[in-house]
Amino acid sequence: MLALEGVSMALEAIRGNKVRAALTIAGVAIGVFVVVAMGAVVNGIRASFQQDLEEIGATTFIVQRRGSGINACDGTDENCPDRRNPPISFAEWDMIRRLPGVQEVIGTMAGQANFAYRNSRVDNVGYDAYSVEWPAVNASDIAPGRNFTRAEYEAGQPVVLLNDTLKAQLFGDSEPIGKPVTISGRQFTVIGVYNPRAGFLRSLEGRGPETPRAIVPTSTAVRQLDAFRGSLTLMVRPRSDISQAEVMDEVMASMRARRGLRPSDRNTFYLVEQDRIMDTFNQLFGTIFAVGLALSAVALLVGGVGVVAIMMISVTERTREIGVRKALGATAGTIRWQFLVEAATLTSIGAFIGLAVGALLAWIIRSNSSLPASVPTSIMVTAVLASAVTGVAFGMLPALRASRLDPVEALRHE
Known part of the structure; x- marks a missing residue:
């Protein structure tokens, strides 16, 4: 009361x-x-x-040249030790792929290029260079069209997938599959249109559905677009019957041995798991x-x-x-x-x-x-x-x- x-x-x-x-x-x-x-x-x-992160894979971890996070030093800083880290190499990629605890390794690089089709032109478009297995860590629907094949990847064929936004800017309502587009002066063939699922992480990285973007094979990006090899990052997916920690230890030991690091030397690379992200x-x-x-x-x-x-x-x-x-x-x-x-x-x-x-x-x-x-x-x-x-x-x-x-x-x- x-x-x-x-x-x-x-x-x-x-x-x-x-x-x-x-x-x-x-x-x-x-x-x-x-x-x-x-x-x-x-x-x-x-x-x-x-x-x-879950779509990338709960146990998937990243192998990269430099550290990440709020407390990571800037790679442009003269005092940053990461400046002296050698880039992740294609030979190291192949070595990790052969480890017994690894199910698959997706190599990824990124760059920018100018895209053109007839009278349509879009400058400074970001593109991702992936290996064939990229759909396993990038939740995107490819329709119409298809992903590039292993043979196209090995041969470095000039094929490209456009996201919906870039497709609309270059082709409007017309069908893009099979048509040629010019990427930084090189002719590529459009083999697919992908629709990335919206997500904060993708939007933050400029990979959301609202941003024009494209995907090309990593081998093609290196051979025809002069992509910077030093930007190579690996996404490692362990086998389902082996724990993430075991595979990370296996990758770390292999990388240290290949780079000739002594027990007292610090790592010249980083392994980043989902929990740290x-x-x-x-x-x-x-x-x-x-x-x-x-x-x-x-x-x-x-x-x-x-x-x-x-x-x-x-x-x-x-x-x-x-x-x-x-x-x-x-x-x-x-x-x-x-x-x-x-x-x-x-x-x-x-x-x-x-x-x-x-x-x-x-x-x-x-x-x-x-x-x-x-x-x-x-x-x-x-x-x-x-x-x-x-x-x-x-x-x-x-x-x-x-x-x-x-x-x-x-x-x-x-």
């Missing part, structure tokens, strides 16, 4: 002081909205990122989310100051009422409880408004993009509790003032 009475008093205060109450509620709502919106976006990005993601977006929390804390602080102001005014306006309550037997604890409930009600209303707007934003993002934005239950509970705590914390001073009023002086208050 006391809680319901406190809520009723809060609603009455809102009706009597609409502007002050609106400012208080708005401050809390903005703070909660920031937390909910950022939580929804980060949660959606994380789900998309996780899906991308996910850790990098969590560090990056954990920092971003922390900034969002700081911004929301400022908004909650503004809301809290509003709670103090409106509650102090409420205490002043209801001094005589408080005196009557005390004269009728209400204890200081009862008065304090009612005012704290009133303060918590004000901030909770702001919290629910912020939650509703944040959830609406998440729905809009999910409906109009490939990002599966959603509001985690933990974020919702945390936001409501934080707003309630803000109300109690900032409402404590007015509540104490109300509970300490002398009943006789309060009854004489005009």
Whole structure:
């Protein structure tokens, strides 16, 4: 009953002081909205990122020349030891492919080129150079057309697959299969159109469906497009009956032996597993989310100051009422409880408004993009509790003032 009475008093205060109450509620709502919106976006990005990694393969790991992650040194820095690392070579690729614990190794390189077909031209298009097995780690639907064959790969045939966006820019609505396109002055034949599935990781790398891109055989890229051999990266998929750790140890031992590294020498290459990539993601977006929390804390602080102001005014306006309550037997604890409930009600209303707007934003993002934005239950509970705590914390001073009023002086208050 006391809680319901406190809520009723809060609603009455809102009706009597609409502007002050609106400012208080708005401050809390903005703070909660920031937390909910950022939580929804980060949660959606994380789900998309996780899906991308799962499609590559849960046990697949990467062999690359330089380190990656937030704390990795920049390869352009003179003091970066990775500058002295030799590139991953095609001979090392062949060596890893022959290891007994390895199921397959996909070699990948990247570059840029100008694409042209008749009067249509698209400059600075990114392309990926892959080995034949690339569909195993790149979830894309090839339709119409096909992937390049092993024979075409071995011969370095000038064949290319275009994504939907590049196909539309070069060919419009016409059929591209079998037609020639010019890539940096060299003639290639279009053998397929692929539709990459949208994902945060792909979009971040410029490989999303909205970016024009192409795929060519690695051998063709080296022979005809002068692709930089030093950019070669290997994606290693272990056999299903052998653990990832065993295969990584096997690859590391083979690479160190081939490069003549002594036991005291550091590795001149990097093996990157999915967990490390996910850790990098969590560090990056954990920092971003922390900034969002700081911004929301400022908004909650503004809301809290509003709670103090409106509650102090409420205490002043209801001094005589408080005196009557005390004269009728209400204890200081009862008065304090009612005012704290009133303060918590004000901030909770702001919290629910912020939650509703944040959830609406998440729905809009999910409906109009490939990002599966959603509001985690933990974020919702945390936001409501934080707003309630803000109300109690900032409402404590007015509540104490109300509970300490002398009943006789309060009854004489005009």
